[in-house]
Amino acid sequence: MIWAIACIGLAAVAASVWRRQWIDAALAAVAALALALVCGEIALPVKPAATLDIDAKNPPHSLDGVAALRLKGDGLRAAQWDDLPARPLAWDGAGAGGIALDFPRQLALGRMFVLTVHRPPGTPARLQLVAENGWVLSEAKGEGDLSVQWLPSVAEQLVLRARLLASDGSVIDEGPVPFRVSETQPLRVQGRFGAPSFDLRALDELLASSNALLDWQISLGKALTRSETPREAIGEPNLLLVDAAWFEHATPAQRSAMLAQAEHGAALLILGANAADPAIWSRTLQLDLKPQPDKATEGAPLVMSVAPFNPSEHGPWQAAGNLLWTRQWHAGRIGWLGAADWHRYAISDPHALALWWQSTLDALGVARAEPVEWLAPDEMPLPRQRLEVCARGVKGTAVFPGLSQKLAWQRRPDRVDASCVAVWPEKSGWLQVESPDSDASSAIYIFAPTDWQQWQAQERRHATARYAARTPVAAQGRPAALPRWPFAVVFALAMLALWWRERR
Incomplete structure (x- = not known):
């Protein structure tokens, strides 16, 4: 043309x-x-796009006129990246290694506190959990991830310290480990048993020592029953306990009533040590029981005797722990515990037995309903950095006495059933937060900028990688044409x- x-x-x-x-x-x-x-x-x-070099110590507040970013080092925190629009990021010089800490910020009294440090494998190290007076509470050695544990004795607000040491004794990283130990609502337990045993006696004593509310009935004969009534009204139980003998000899109406409670959200645990009729379990719960070898044992560190009949992973039933199988039952769960003779540890190792039972109930999904659930921050809180405080079950306003601020709870689409507020803490230490309209309070620990340097670097690297994934390459636009x-x-x-x- x-x-x-x-x-x-x-x-x-x-x-x-x-x-x-x-x-x-x-x-x-x-x-x-x-x-x-x-x-x-x-x-x-085409005019070349403007590229901004980011200084991690002085991050930009706006990217107007900036088409791309260039960065060296570990990057910015997630809260800082979230305030910036997506831009192509050229990221050089990201540090290697780093650690990440995993521990509960809130703990119920009687539960074991576990601190885990995630680190690259290949180099030996030593992790110490230290009390406020300098006493070493727990220690672990090895390569890769390390875990220490400690059992609090009273409900209080604690700031322990932990240090990660190299094989030569030098400090790799250290800092505070803050958490709150609180009293919880007592577990509400309804137990129905068809035959007495030493196992039931040991379980009764274990639950009673944990301050649980017990509605306990054991059939001693045709017309003889030993009952234990709760010290206060039990209401809807959290946990239903039955042995196999009671379930097999119960009337259809009794079985239906028990299963109806589980259907509405309760956890039902069946003690299978005295099971004798596999056909009933197959008809009512789709539980296919198989005979087990005599005197078989399983588990570690507590070796448990295996029940005469135990299920295999089939259909809705799945293995969930040491000799525990569970299935979903509408809004609740049903579990089969195929262990026996645990009473012998009530004297020889009562602490380990309590932990075993706690892990069994956790695997079953037994939960105490709390009116307000405070959520842990997504990243380490630091002074003069934005902090999101989120909770479930709160309403009205959030009050921060240390900051003299009163903010309205805001719903967040990315937080299921939770409300949040954003604050900028002024200094390190405990930051109290209250929700007067919900009659609830909590505290969040603000770390110092010098705490856990490698953990902070790891968090910044992960946040920077997530930001870079938002716009991985620059948009290739067509150059403008001269008008015709x-x-x-x-x-x-x-x-x-x-x-x-x-x-x-």
Whole structure:
């Protein structure tokens, strides 16, 4: 097309020059050039995109006019990246290694506190949990991830310290480990048993020592039952305990009533040590029981005797722990505990037995309903950095006495059933938060900038990697083209001028 326009234009110019019509030759040349520009496409020069070098100590508050980012080091915190729009990020010099800490910020009295340090494998190290007076409470050695545990004795607010040491004794990283130990609502237990045993006696004593509310009935004969009534109204139980003998000899109405409680959200645990009729379990719970070898044992560190009948992983039933199988039952769960003779540890190792039972109930999904659930922060709280405080079950306002602030709880679409507020703590230490309309309070520990340097670096690297994934490459836009309408106007005017001169 362009070549045809050029040839015709040259011919018109040549004809006008031959006739010595210089003005017509100029108009023909202008018309040919304008028509060629209309039919063609001329790209405007592209202005190079602005790239901003980010300083982690002084992050930008806006990216107006910035098309790309360049960064060296570990990067920014998640709260800082969330305030910036997505831009292509060139990230160089990210540090290697790093650690991450995992521990509960709130703990119920009687539960074991466990601190785990996640670290790269290959190098030996030693992890110590230290009390406020400098006494080493727990210690672990090895390569890769390390865990220490400690059992609090009273409900209080604690700030322990932990240090990660290299094989030569040098400190890799250290800092505070804050958590709160609180009293919880007592576990509400309803127990129905068809035959007495030493196991039931040991379990009764274990639950009673944990301050549980017990509605306990054991059949001693045809018309003889030993009962234990709770010290206060039990209401809806959290945990239903039955042995296999009671379930097998219960009337259909009794079984239906028990299963209906589980259907509405309670956890039902069946002690299978005295099971004798596998057909009943298959009909009622789709539980396929298989005979087990005599005197079989399983588990560590507590070795438990295996019940005469135990299920296999089939259908809705799945293994959930040491000799425990569970299945979902509408809004609740049902578990089969195929262990026996645990009473012998009640004297030889009562602490380990309590932990074993606690882990069994946790695997079953037994939970005490709390009116307000405070959520742990997504990253380490630091002074003068934005902190999101979130909780479930709160309403009205959140009050921060240490900051003299009162904020309204706001629902967040990315937090299921939770409400949040954002604050900027001024200093390290405990930050108290109250929700007067919900009659609840909590405290969040604000770390110092010098605490857990490698943990902070690891968090910044992960946050920077997530930001970089939002816009992995720069958008390849087409360069702008020169507008065509002015050349069309020039072409029309030149042709009109030629026509006028021809008519004249």
